[in-house]
Amino acid sequence: MLSSIHDPQSQRYCAIGTALAVAIYSFLLAPIVVTVPMAFGPTNALSFPPTSYSLDLFTIFFNSPSWLGSLLESLKIALATTTVSMLAGVPAGYWIARHEFVGKGLVTIIIMSPLVIPTIVTGLGLYLYLSYLRLAGTTLSIVLGHVMVTVPYVVVMVIAGVNKLDRNLEFGAELMGAGPIRMFVTVVIPQLVPSLVSAAFFAFLLSFDEVIISWFLASPSTVTLPVKMYSALQWELSPVIAAVSTLMTGLSLLVCIVTIALKKSTPTDV
Amino acid sequence: MNQASSIRAQTIFMSPAVLVATLIVLPPLLYVFYTSVHGPVFSLAAYGEILTSTLFRQTLVTTLIIAGLSSFLSSILGFVVALHLARQSARRRAMLMLVVLLPFWTSILVKCFAFTIILGREGIINNVLSWIFNTKVELPLVLNLVGLLVGMTNFLVPLVVLPVLASLLAIDNALYRAASIMGAKPARIFWTVTLPLSLPGVFAALLSVFVMSLGAFVIPGLLGGPKDQMLSNLVDFYNREVLDWHKAAAISVVLFGIVFIAGGPLALWRRRKV
Numbered sequence: 001m002l003s004s005i006h007d008p009q010s011q012r013y014c015a016i017g018t019a020l021a022v023a024i025y026s027f028l029l030a031p032i033v034v035t036v037p038m039a040f041g042p043t044n045a046l047s048f049p050p051t052s053y054s055l056d057l058f059t060i061f062f063n064s065p066s067w068l069g070s071l072l073e074s075l076k077i078a079l080a081t082t083t084v085s086m087l088a089g090v091p092a093g094y095w096i097a098r099h100e101f102v103g104k105g106l107v108t109i110i111i112m113s114p115l116v117i118p119t120i121v122t123g124l125g126l127y128l129y130l131s132y133l134r135l136a137g138t139t140l141s142i143v144l145g146h147v148m149v150t151v152p153y154v155v156v157m158v159i160a161g162v163n164k165l166d167r168n169l170e171f172g173a174e175l176m177g178a179g180p181i182r183m184f185v186t187v188v189i190p191q192l193v194p195s196l197v198s199a200a201f202f203a204f205l206l207s208f209d210e211v212i213i214s215w216f217l218a219s220p221s222t223v224t225l226p227v228k229m230y231s232a233l234q235w236e237l238s239p240v241i242a243a244v245s246t247l248m249t250g251l252s253l254l255v256c257i258v259t260i261a262l263k264k265s266t267p268t269d270v
Numbered sequence: 271m272n273q274a275s276s277i278r279a280q281t282i283f284m285s286p287a288v289l290v291a292t293l294i295v296l297p298p299l300l301y302v303f304y305t306s307v308h309g310p311v312f313s314l315a316a317y318g319e320i321l322t323s324t325l326f327r328q329t330l331v332t333t334l335i336i337a338g339l340s341s342f343l344s345s346i347l348g349f350v351v352a353l354h355l356a357r358q359s360a361r362r363r364a365m366l367m368l369v370v371l372l373p374f375w376t377s378i379l380v381k382c383f384a385f386t387i388i389l390g391r392e393g394i395i396n397n398v399l400s401w402i403f404n405t406k407v408e409l410p411l412v413l414n415l416v417g418l419l420v421g422m423t424n425f426l427v428p429l430v431v432l433p434v435l436a437s438l439l440a441i442d443n444a445l446y447r448a449a450s451i452m453g454a455k456p457a458r459i460f461w462t463v464t465l466p467l468s469l470p471g472v473f474a475a476l477l478s479v480f481v482m483s484l485g486a487f488v489i490p491g492l493l494g495g496p497k498d499q500m501l502s503n504l505v506d507f508y509n510r511e512v513l514d515w516h517k518a519a520a521i522s523v524v525l526f527g528i529v530f531i532a533g534g535p536l537a538l539w540r541r542r543k544v
Contacts, residue, residue: 013456013457013460014357017350017353017354017357018354020350020354021350021351021353021354021355024347024350024351024427025351025366025369025370027347027424027427028369028370028373028424028427028428029369029372029373030384030388030424031373031376031380031381031383031384031385031388031424032372032373032376032380032384034384034387034388034394035380035383035384035387038387046387048387048394087286088286088287088289088290089287091282091283091284091286091287092283092284092286092287092288094283095280095283095284099280101280101284107284107287107288107291110291110292110295110296111287111290111291111295113295113299114295116481116529116533117299117526117529118484118485118502118522118525118526118529119485119487120485120487120501120502120505120506120522120525121299121302121485121505121522121523121525121526122298122299124298124302124505124509124515124518124519124522125297125298125299125300125301125302125522126298127509128298128301128302128305128515128519129297129298129301132301144294145294147290147294148290148294148295148298151287151290151295155287179275179279180275180276180279180283181279181282184283205375209377209378209379211378211379211487211488212487212488212502215506216506216509226377226379229379229383230379230488230491230492233379233382233383233386233492234491234492237386237387241383242383245377245379245380245383245384248376248377248379248380249376249377249380252372252375252376252377253372253375255375256368256371256372256375259371260364260367260368260371
């Protein structure tokens with residue numbers, strides 16, 4: 001936007017700005033740049049850059065019943081959380097975006113509240129509430145806790161997706177005699193596929209990475225990968241954590257790519 | 271669509287979410303309030319105890335200071351990045367956005383692990399410094415305020431960049447052209463056009479990351495020292511170590527209150543803008 005100006009002063013400003021920005025980009029990327037090479041390093045010590053390269057750390061990870069168990073527990077919980085939060089969030093997001101109804105404001109505020117309330121508050125609340133229901137420590141309790149966090153994101157993303165749709169197609173379907181459910185399934189859903197896929201991936205990642213709520217609800221039989229990693233980071237710095245980090249980063253990268261590929265036209269959206 | 275079928279459709283569409291709201295979202299929040307006032311017999315004893323506790327008061331001050339410092343730092347860094355992104359062509363911007371988005375999606379645990387490796391006594395920075403100065407350097411960069419601020423800033427910068435970039439891109443290009451035709455130098459354009467017009471977006475981002483950092487738990491737990499623990503860590507301490515749920519709940523309510531007070535203006539301001 002300043003391309004028409006070519007005096008030395010403006011170029012100096014640009015150079016300083018670019019240098020600062022590059023430094024900050026490096027700072028942002030540093031955690032990924034450091035952990036990934038270490039995951040392929042030797043098993044005996046954490047050093048950067050690694051002295052030798054191998055897949056040994058991944059072999060240790062996949063041969064350790066406790067690490068593998070927590071990975072499977074996390075995958076199971078994330079899959080269940082995604083399913084439940086899509087079933088609850090997609091129809092609600094559509095209805096909230098398209099209709100006015102009594103109590104809409106209240107329901108929306110309650111559903112959205114976990115977005116702004118500190119997770120520690122909801123985490124403690126879930127622990128107290130689910131203990132009262134004698135559910136604390138079960139896989140179900142963690143899924144319920146995660147659903148609380150993921151549903152608002154699904155609803156927000158569906159509302160954004162619905163707002164971009166051409167409403168005339170829905171009016172057309174209605175004129176042709178389609179009922180609300182048929183119209184939703186045959187007209188709205190097919191157009192919403194990109195939003196739905198990114199919402200599902202996002203919900204999956206949120207649940208897979210969730211630490212605080214799982215930390216409050218976990219029992220020895222329901223240790224998720226982040227909970228295991230959090231306690232491992234508190235007590236010991238095992239090189240295996242580099243492999244765990246790389247697996248988690250790989251999943252983040254996948255979600256990032258899917259989201260960007262689906263929203264190519266608007267790169268500033270999250 | 272007649273009224274009856276509309277109500278039936280609304281029930282079908284909304285009931286799963288209403289179930290989630292009434293069975294999963296609302297009860298835990300009510301439970302925190304309920305537990306904080308001592309169960310069956312109403313009592314504010316837990317609040318009295320935490321308010322007279324030095325540990326709580328210190329943690330409260332630490333929480334506000336750390337949230338303030340880290341949101342201030344990340345706003346400055348985020349603004350620089352957003353400014354740089356705004357000046358790129360759409361294609362390059364989309365590519366550079368990846369550099370902001372990938373850390374945004376990266377697990378907070380991965381970041382904490384990485385910064386332990388980077389900042390530790392035997393870490394990358396100390397090793398590089400030792401090599402440069404040819405002597406053993408062991409700067410304490412982690413498990414203290416430095417490590418905590420580095421981790422918090424790294425986490426918050428992408429959250430600043432996205433809204434600030436949107437507000438920078440919303441500035442009409444004609445204003446820049448007009449200013450430069452009238453003879454304004456780039457520095458002057460920055461101070462009289464770019465900065466004033468993007469400042470509301472920066473303040474909104476600052477306030478929202480401040481609210482978000484008030485509830486930090488993982489980063490102070492892993493990168494901060496014993497003196498840098500925040501209210502969330504205190505909640506965990508009372509819940510897990512002391513098993514005093516009344517105090518844990520009372521602290522949660524106080525934290526909730528602070529977030530509510532700090533976030534209230536933000537919500538109002540956003541609503542007016544829409």
